[in-house]
Amino acid sequence: MQQLKSMRDLMEVARNAPRRTVAVSAAADEDILASVGAAMSAGLADFVLFGDLRRIREIAAAISVDLASFEIVDVPDAAESAKAAVALVSGGRADIVMKGLVESGIFIKALLDPLAGLRIDGNIISAIAVMEMRELDRLLFITDPGFIPAPDLATKKKIIGNAVGVMKKLGIAVPKVAVLCAAETVSEKIISTVEARKLQELNENGEIPDCVVAGPISLDLAVSEKSASHKKYVHPVAGKADLLVVPTIEVGNVLYKSMTYFAHVATGGVVAGTRSPVIFTSRSDTAETKLHTIALAVYLAKEER
Amino acid sequence: MQQLKSMRDLMEVARNAPRRTVAVSAAADEDILASVGAAMSAGLADFVLFGDLRRIREIAAAISVDLASFEIVDVPDAAESAKAAVALVSGGRADIVMKGLVESGIFIKALLDPLAGLRIDGNIISAIAVMEMRELDRLLFITDPGFIPAPDLATKKKIIGNAVGVMKKLGIAVPKVAVLCAAETVSEKIISTVEARKLQELNENGEIPDCVVAGPISLDLAVSEKSASHKKYVHPVAGKADLLVVPTIEVGNVLYKSMTYFAHVATGGVVAGTRSPVIFTSRSDTAETKLHTIALAVYLAKEER
Structure with missing residues (x-):
């Protein structure tokens, strides 16, 4: 399709x-x-x-x-x-x-x-926002900006699964997934970076299928090939993310709202897992x-x- | 001045x-x-x-x-x-x-x-970003988007103090401070909302001087009077925030990057506490x-x- x-x-x-x-x-x-x-x-x-x-x-x-x-x-x-x-x-x-x-x-x-x-038994219910911005040649998805305040690693894995399922129905064959953090380096003091790397590894081991996961990665490296190249960050997801996975509800909410209020992008949303x-x-x-x-x-x- | x-x-x-x-x-x-x-x-x-x-x-x-x-x-x-x-x-x-x-x-x-x-003895060192966007008639400050990964309540109080000090030097007599969360209601399960309300109370009690603090508050209520009115959120800071205080480094980083990459605003930055x-x-x-x-x-x- x-x-x-x-x-x-x-x-x-x-x-x-x-x-x-x-x-x-x-x-x-x-x-x-x-x-x-x-x-x-x-x-x-x-x-x-x-x-x-x-x-x-x-x-x-x-x-x-x-x-x-x-x-x-x-x-x-x-x-x-x-x-x-x-x-x-x-x-x-x-x-x-x-x-x-x-x-x-x-x-x-x-x-x-x-x-x-x-x-559905065993599923979680998560929210997915969809945005269209003139800088990108594709729709950009964000999950979970609304339902789950501070997901743990296992929940993040399910959140990604929910979103990938929805995106495949929208014709995105192998979604590129960016697990957002404040930087692209793993710091033991910052749990979001440790979990992001773990999610990338789970994907590499086949435990998060049907997508390519990068993490930790910052927003600029996820959406801008120029930034990724400037910072010498090399990964198939670099600058090409289809899905942004946020570490907490505050990050998702602020990202969604700043794009809505200041970048004036066209948005939509969906609930997955039902x-x-x-x-x-x-x-x-x-x-x-x-x-x-x-x-x-x-x-x-x-x-x- | x-x-x-x-x-x-x-x-x-x-x-x-x-x-x-x-x-x-x-x-x-x-x-x-x-x-x-x-x-x-x-x-x-x-x-x-x-x-x-x-x-x-x-x-x-x-x-x-x-x-x-x-x-x-x-x-x-x-x-x-x-x-x-x-x-x-x-x-x-x-x-x-x-x-x-x-x-x-x-x-x-x-x-x-x-x-x-x-x-300076007893001070913390924190980062402050400054942004100019066409929707607002003022500069908008964000703290701390870069130095302190997950500040606790006492640190957030000092972060606000640092920013207020800088803003006063820039002629903003009584900065309006929004402690950002994903919503405007306090939920015991979401620590950012509990601490945001505490910061508002500390300000009301005079323990965070020279500014007006609102929290918890979401980005749209902080910067849009229309949104605040739509959601019946009443506070002197509603829609008029000068300073956004983020709960974690991920929120600050994503907010800064999304404004830079998608809203194309003019930005600058400063380090406070030195x-x-x-x-x-x-x-x-x-x-x-x-x-x-x-x-x-x-x-x-x-x-x-």
């Missing part, structure tokens, strides 16, 4: 994918309704909205979103609406679940429910980011039936 | 400051000689170069830097050249010391030498960044005689 290289590619293939149904929890929110309205208009998916019916109607009217094509289920309680939306997907009547105006913790609890949830795609956007994401994220989930869902 | 709001302001005041002398260690490097050549031409300072005399002459000839106005001291060994450059400053015959092509560890050891070094300013640039810094950093040190030196 073709490799997706830009958000435009993504929107295009998602529009041409089989039409899927998205179950939206706690949909009574202006941002959520605006983004599902835009996604419906763009022909990306159908939506079932769970939430406070009266509030959904009020908000939709205020922002001129036409609800005629939406199925709406009146579940005023946010936690209950999360459970109901997840259950619709695990029951097979919808393909994708979307977080609405519900606390992340409550939404994740519904995702992880042993009976009605979407967890049986069906999950649309998980933040209040601070732009409407465009929310639309990219819906497209990504729709595209990933096409592989899963 | 006037507040410096841009790198242009900085270059202007540095050019008009009393002319200072910079002692450069391990100067036999193309980047170093190019930047001191440019600083000399810009009228920023005089330079004494320590290093391998023959190599310095060869490199200068190759890149057309005229050495006529430079004093050069032949010290081929990098560690010895660091000691000699620091000693020239601690002895009062130069005002500022500059790291050249010498390992950071060796250079810092010379800085910290109890007899000939530039350390008796005299220190010019400490990285190989990956651009010639422009090196020039800004020299200007910053020259400007800060003007206050110290």
Whole structure:
């Protein structure tokens, strides 16, 4: 299959994918309704909205979103609406679940429910951000910028596995993985560098398959061939990283936010490790980011039936 | 005094400051000689170069830097050249010391030498990056993106003190300080958030003076009033941060690099906590960044005689 290289590619293939149904929890929110309205208009998916019916109607009217094509289920309680939306997907009547105006913790609890949830035994659930920047000829992925505060070595290994799985579905045959640190040298005093080298070794030994891992490596060496050559850092990933693995949630959050606020890049996001795609956007994401994220989930869902 | 709001302001005041002398260690490097050549031409300072005399002459000839106005001291060994450059400053015959092509560890050891070094008893030495971005009407400072891998609470307090001291010299009367985390809520499981709140409380109790501290706070809430308002985060620092305090070196490094590589902002840097300013640039810094950093040190030196 073709490799997706830009958000435009993504929107295009998602529009041409089989039409899927998205179950939206706690949909009574202006941002959520605006983004599902835009996604419906763009022909990306159908939506079932769970939430406070009266509030959904009020908000939709205020922002001129036409609800005629939406199925709406009146579940005023946010936690209950999360459970109901997840259950619709695990029951097979919808393909994708979307977080609405519900606390992340409550939404994740519904995702992880042993009976009605979407967890795969033995998997972890991790977040992946996707960015398109004019300096690079490819999409750049970041994991995990949102779910797991301070992953240990075993968890980082699973986080990489989750992301590589998603990236392969997007046509990136052998993702180049950069385990980010503050420098490219191993220092016993800095645990992130020790674990990064260990991940590179595990990859070399075949224990992290289907990708090429470099670590420790700093951001400039991961994305700039010029910097890598200047610092005489030689590795197949040097300057060519597809995936950045961050050591902590603070690094992922700051990287994502600085690219969003100061580099003004187009972004999207996805949740990996679940049986069906999950649309998980933040209040601070732009409407465009929310639309990219819906497209990504729709595209990933096409592989899963 | 006037507040410096841009790198242009900085270059202007540095050019008009009393002319200072910079002692450069391990100067036999193309980047170093190019930047001191440019600083000399810009009228920023005089330079004494320590290093391998023959190599310095060869490199200068190759890149057309005229050495006529430079004093050069032949010290081929990098560690010895660091000691000699620091000693020239601690002895009062130069005002500022500059790291050249010498390992950071060796250079810092010379800085910290109890007899000939530039350390102030009880102080820590920390790095401060300065950035100018078109979205903001002010310079944005980041600390510590380079020296201290994982500062504890007491060290973070001193890091803030160092930065506030520098910023006051640059005319920022009461710096607004954002202690960066991945979110604005305190979570017992995430130590960065617990310490960030503690720093805010220490500031409220007067134990971190001459500034206003907010924490925990995410990057978007620190720099974007729109984001802060969207997330209903209310604090004098919201959207108005002058200084970002990072929890670990990885966060600082990634933030600095992402702004440099993807947002293309003008940057500079400074080392705080020493008796005299220190010019400490990285190989990956651009010639422009090196020039800004020299200007910053020259400007800060003007206050110290």
